[in-house]
Amino acid sequence: MKVLNCEQSRELEKKAVDAGMSYLELMENAGAAAVRFMRKKFSLTNKQAVILCGKGNNGGDGFVAARLLSEYGAQVSVLLVDGYPVTEIAKTMFSRLRGTAVRIVNYSDNADTADRLISDADFVLDAIYGTGFHGSAAQSLLRPFHAVRNSSAVVIAVDMPSGANCETGAVEGECIKADYTVTFSTLKNGHLIRPAQEFCGEIAVAPIGIRSELINSQEHSFEVTEQADVHSFFSRRSPESNKGDYGRLLCLCGSDGMAGAAIMSAKAAVRCGAGLVNVALPRSIYPIVASRVIEPVYTLLDYDQEGNLQDGSRAAFFQAFSAASACLIGCGLGKSKKTAELVCRLISESQIPLIVDADGINILAENINILKTAHAPIVLTPHPGEMARLLKTSVKDVQSHRLEYARNFAKEHNVILVLKGAGTLIAEPNGMAHLNMTGNAGMAKGGSGDVLAGMMASFLAQGMEPVKAAVGAVYLHGAAGDRCAKELSQCAMLPTDIIEMLPGLFLEIEQESRLFSAK
16 A cells, blocks of 8 residues: 655655646545545534634635535534635635635634534644644644643544644654544555654545545555555475475574574474475474474574584575575574684675564674674664664654664664564665554463564575565464454463464465466
8 A cells, every 4th residue: 555755745745736626626525525524424513613823824724624614514613723725726725715604713813712613513624734844843832732632532633633743653742632533535645654653643645636546646655554465475386396495594592501493493484385494593493493393494503611613503694594495593692702603704705685674683782793794685673772783772662663763763774673672664775665464462471472573484495585574474373362352361371372373364365366366
């Protein structure tokens, strides 16, 4: 699903104008779309509707909505919370309120009256800032914002809740908290990125007359992953194929006390179809891991007292590495000095795609420049804490700038960055970002990330493009988690349960593939 930023939205509107529409027509259609949404949801006759209008074009949308709501029987008051309109088309729409039953109140002159109107309202429409806002809301707006917060009215934001940054999803000060947000033509970044998303309520995308071919052709740099996208990443297996056709995955995972991470990542990798999975791990944990996952082959690593790989183990590991089509590094690996040296060497010298997770990321946080020496595709899968370590900042800061930081890191270090969490983001070096909407809070348990890393590595080993491997694994991981929550509860579900839900998802993909092949 295509998502536009502010500049791209303006480009789309310009294309529509170049194709014969006018900006005045677009504004009329936007205000009408907001009212159409309200009419479908609610009865408007004799209801009290208050429209908070800014001085820009979002306010112009509000003036249109006010006029139409009045025509449909609502008792409407427009509150000019930031002065009179300043754009020409907003001025035109404001002038069309003359002779109507709409009441106009200038907030700065009649704040007490305006607050009472908000308090008594059945509906409040927020048409103050819209999509062009950035920074913090003006101090003069804090009083009406607080009045809206204390009102029992249904709050509907026009395009974007005022106070939220449509571009980045940041909320740096006070913000209107909407029950519903009506946006136009496409979703925008801020509708989907926390914390702005939390202020949007239920989001409706309304058409305003822009032709679908213009929308489809509009360049974009952000999209929401959909089921059809992920299903298209997979093709039918040939009846003549063998295990060699589905890749060789090497997993450098596990350490004393962290056998579970190796188990879960390997089990997920096998379940996701890799032809051969080779797990390289310390000999000390081999009995634990091999008793739980019997499908892989194992490369057993012996270390001397200084933590160096013994000669035989080093040779065996690099032989396995040279035969692999992808390598997963980091799940439960530990971060000793010698381990860090090995990880940095692999990143610098690898000719095959790498997934770097968990302790691999923690090692990178102290050796970040090693990414500049990489020759092969690298996918990093940090959770917010690991991302904070990579950026030398706080988790709070990361969570407040998820899209911005993910994009910047991917571009600067030429990696695919999978920033995990509620609404996992996959950022490419070229600026494209993908948002995942599957998954739930029941997945917030140790081991879920190991499962995801194993899935992603399995797809990568099978030859899937790195971006598709990341996007597809994240989507299916979340979808399996959603099924776990439905059947087992968020509280009781386990990361290993996610693995057990994957066959059903792959069966649906294969059945769909057979269906389309038959046509």
